Amino acid sequence: MAEKIIMPKTGMAMEEGVIIEWFIKEGDVVSQGDIVAEIETDKSSMELESDYDGTILKIVHPAGTTVPVVKVIAWIGEPGEEIPEEDEAEPKAEEASPAEAAPAAAAPAVPASAPKTAKADMIGDRVKATPAARRVAGEKNVNLADIEPSGKHGEVREADVMAAPAVTATPLAARVAADQDISLSEIAGSGHAGKIFKADLTALSGMSGAVDEAFVPNYQDELVDLTKIQQITGKRMLQSHTEIPVVTENAKADVTELLAMRKSLNESLDVKISINDFVLLATARMLRLNPRMNASLAGNNQLLYKGRINLGMAVATPKGLLVPVIKDADMYSITGISAAARELSVKGREGKLQMDEMEGGTFTVSNVGMFGVTSFTPIINQPEAGILGVCAVEDKLAMVDGEVVVRKEMGLSLTFDHRVVDGAEAAIAIKTVKDFLEAPLTILA
Amino acid sequence: MRDITYAQAINEAMSEEMRLDKNLIFIGEDIGVYGGAFGVSKGMFEEFGPERVKDTPISEQVITGCAAGASMTGLKTIAEMMFSDFMTLAMDQLANQAAKNRFQFGGQGAVPMVLRAPGGSGTGAAEQHSQSLEAWVAHVPGLKVVIPSTPADAKGLLKASIRDNNPVVFLEQKLLYRQKGPVAEIGEDEIIPLGKADVKREGKDVTIITYGRMVPRSLKVAEDLAKEGIDVEVVDIRTLVPLDKEALIKSAKKTGKVLVVHEACQTGGFGGELVSVVVESDAFFYLDAPVKRLGGLDVPIPYNPNLEAQVVPTEEKITAAIKNLL
Structure with a gap:
């Protein structure tokens, strides 16, 4: 499986980094620990090591590019290996001309996955799920409604929830998501291992066109009577x-x-x-x-x-x-x-x-x-x-x-x-x- | 360890305890010279004599009443009932006298008696000699209720029952009397305390909670399903009262899927109690499928052997019930 080399997040405040120089080119064989690039942050510059052994399949961003943290900057794997399509497409948008790149780079959140084909049965407004599935969903912070059920009666079972990726979010992001009725499992977080920050949610609501309309909170004017x-x-x-x-x-x-x-x-x-x-x-x-x-x-x-x-x-x-x-x-x-x-x-x-x-x-x-x-x-x-x-x-x-x-x-x-x-x-x-x-x-x- | 039958294990438990305690007597129909309707007491009359191994008239009320009375007044008694179906005739002595005595006298009364009675179908004995009536006695506070599924359990649990200061209804399984299994050597005093369930087979996918004759049947199903990659845990509760709730809850939490199996008629059966224990506990939050009960059909046991075999949980029914849970 092709592995990602990402723009590292070296500090809490770091939001983007500049690729100063690539020390490798596509097709080069590298070992874990080899220096592949020099990265500059707003505070310092650092050498970026490869976390994997393998062949450089693709350099996504040329030297001189500014890239948001945790975004893919190169792919490494076996020669001839396919690069996952979805992930490859994502950084391409950021490669566009500087004028177009700016808004895209400022918006780290995109839907994490394609729309599900099968959804759980509903009992009123509750998802049909076993008690064990509910418990695990709570622990993993996963929305039961997003999980494809395998139960004989259309119910979500524990194993279905186990198979779903865990969603981690800051407490504030979780609350904002709950307030705005946004499903956290639809958000790709910008933090470590996809952790969702509030900024990911607000970025989402401010982006039109780049995001599926269904994921944008529906803000409308409202006239109410004073008490x-x-x-x-x-x-x-x-x-x-x-x-x-x-x-x-x-x-x-x-x-x-x-x-x-x-x-x-x-x-x-x-x-x-x-x-x-x-x-x-x-x-x-x-x-x-x-x-x-x-x-x-x-x-x-x-x-x-x-x-x-x-x-x-x-x-x-x-x-x-x-x-x-x-x-x-x-x-x-x-x-x-x-x-x-x-x-x-x-x-x-x-x-x-x-x-x-x-x-x-x-x-x-x-x-x-x-x-x-x-x-x-x-x-x-x-x-x-x-x-x-x-x-x-x-x-x-x-x-x-x-x-x-x-x-x-x-x-x-x-x-x-x-x-x-x-x-x-x-x-x-x-x-x-x-x-x-x-x-x-x-x-x- | 050597292999002996379930009946021999019961014989050994009684004989060993009678050797230890001169106050322990044994009464019942045809238990003396004849050696018991199922041959359980062979040799005991010869060893302990007519004063301690006593044949009685054909009256279950007399047998039970004598046992309760003798036990209240200083002896310890094992009473054998030829078929547990006849507990109907002894119910007043059992439920109103033996079970109540300790409570009526502020805890000072003691009724150290064991009522042994075989139950279950499968021998062609028809509707009046084949029932599984454990739920009736489990419903009476003051009675302990034991149903062993192996020779070793039969011996260890019977010894614990005899030593208990309360009336114990010890329901043996007719169809298991000839089953052999490993049992500790004579005199090794393998006591199994009442109120401890036994996980007869460890598994991770689904739990069968059962007892008595349905234990070996469930184990057979578990072995067959293992070949299909389904890992079944079999929990033998062994004593209905007192019940080892923790063991049931633990297993239910482990597998998240529970099937309760017993031979007795499903409606009002003890399985309902077992299901309640699971769903009332925090195991509820681990359940990954509705808890399923599989009891006997709500009909008298038929005389026709083909029908008799089909009214209780069969291997096929247990297998189907498990697959429906997965």
Whole structure:
């Protein structure tokens, strides 16, 4: 059987290499370990050894050509041996004039095999297969629907799956494929031993003509109705954004000690207090100390200082953004506010919030830290004076006692209505929250 | 090792145990001077005398009831029933008395008895003397159920049954009484514990789970199929209760294809239990074909010898069933 000499992949980042020089020509006899070519990558040049004994049957790419990694650059085998047709045809496309070669070279993925003639029987939308076949298909990451069945009743059996080539893919590629309903076994991966990367899938979807239409995800425009909640949210967002002169101030809080205290509390009390619970409580305490942040405009000439501190918390739900309110948030203990917040967010996600649970807010906290956001400008929930955006916790190097140590730092983004609060007052407010978080015992005091 | 018959192996097991334990007695119809309907007890009357090898009236209820009573009150008993079909007459003593005693007395009661009874067709004994009724007794908690397929198994399992403190129904196979096989020398004490299956033939393509007379028949089929390149594993469960589930599951996982064979009528037969053990276990995920049962036809055993041969699993039927799995 003719064997391939491929463009080696010498590093994770290597995508293509240049054949600087061939040391052999077609018809030459080489031994395993003989140097056959010099290859240049973006980092260095290297000598390419033959992995096989045999005769050079064909040099697919002449010296000077740039070739994607793992693509065939030459064939080796017995004199007169046939070169596999399918594989020979593939690199030919890349040999075309430079202008044409570019798109082909950028698209490493092509269907791995010709369409199957026989397909398994279906039971509804399930492939008819034995339990053993299902187990092995799962282990090999093979799609049962692509396997030719040998069972007497049209079912796929274990041996059929065993005979199918294993498909390996990165977890991300597997997920993308599942999302887009692409069968991994139809993809030729660009990685080692055909491992499929996400790029192979995206390359596939971007190629028209070069790929069978059946393999291209069908992306189409779609018009959907906004939910009632989304419509209301949209109106209120626009109103808030156009009516209020907003300023956002960003700060960072060192939460190393807070994280340690949270861990200790959770372990000793067997609870699940989140960082956000501490932020809620710290914010509630801050509002008691900075009443102007808990106020709102009453007409053009008056300010209404609200007596109760009712803290809204933004919850992303399947139907849209909801802001349930923790009433008298400053009266809670940390475990109490944690339980209250959890109950409201669960209700929110399940669509079970009552109207009175979303009314009466005096200030809002919005947390997108879990998504890694480091700073943002939340929109104020009118008629409140401000909204505190909670950002991600990140590692930060700091000097402590002359030593470099890792500290945990969380971003805070306070957006406020400048008609109600001045910049300095807001800065004091955000600093108050920061101080609470950095000395977490004071939140509990 | 020497070759002796299945009947001789049973005789040796009883005789050796009676020599070891003076409290062990043996009762049944025509087991004394006559030596047993199938000649199993030849020589025992002469060796152990009329007090320990006792002929009984023709009443299976009496035989079983006496055995249970004697065993509850300090003796150990082997009772022989001439044909296992007559367990019908002894069922109250067996199922309601012998099997329940230990449980009724909070584990303090013990009924160390063995009810030996031959079963199976193939001798022209017709519908009332040819049945395979193991499923009836396997369904009664408190009874252990043993069906040996070779002389060595018969000897080793009978010795274990005699030493067991619970009632054991030891179902012998009429058609195997004259079969010879290698058995350990007398006195070598080859005990085979109850609840251990035996892989009689290793194979990789398909598993036959079976017991009793169907074991040699399945082995013959396996040898024939080996010539066609089909590698059959034959698992002899040997004891129905307690059942060696692990052995069945292991073999099913190994081959992925399972055929259960028994002579008893298929409907309500013990094969259904064996199939359940396999499909309820994680062997399910290794199955590469539906698990197949091959039992006897749901008819009384006919007197006509041609029909009699056809109502139970034949070599041809077993072969066809295996090929259908592959």
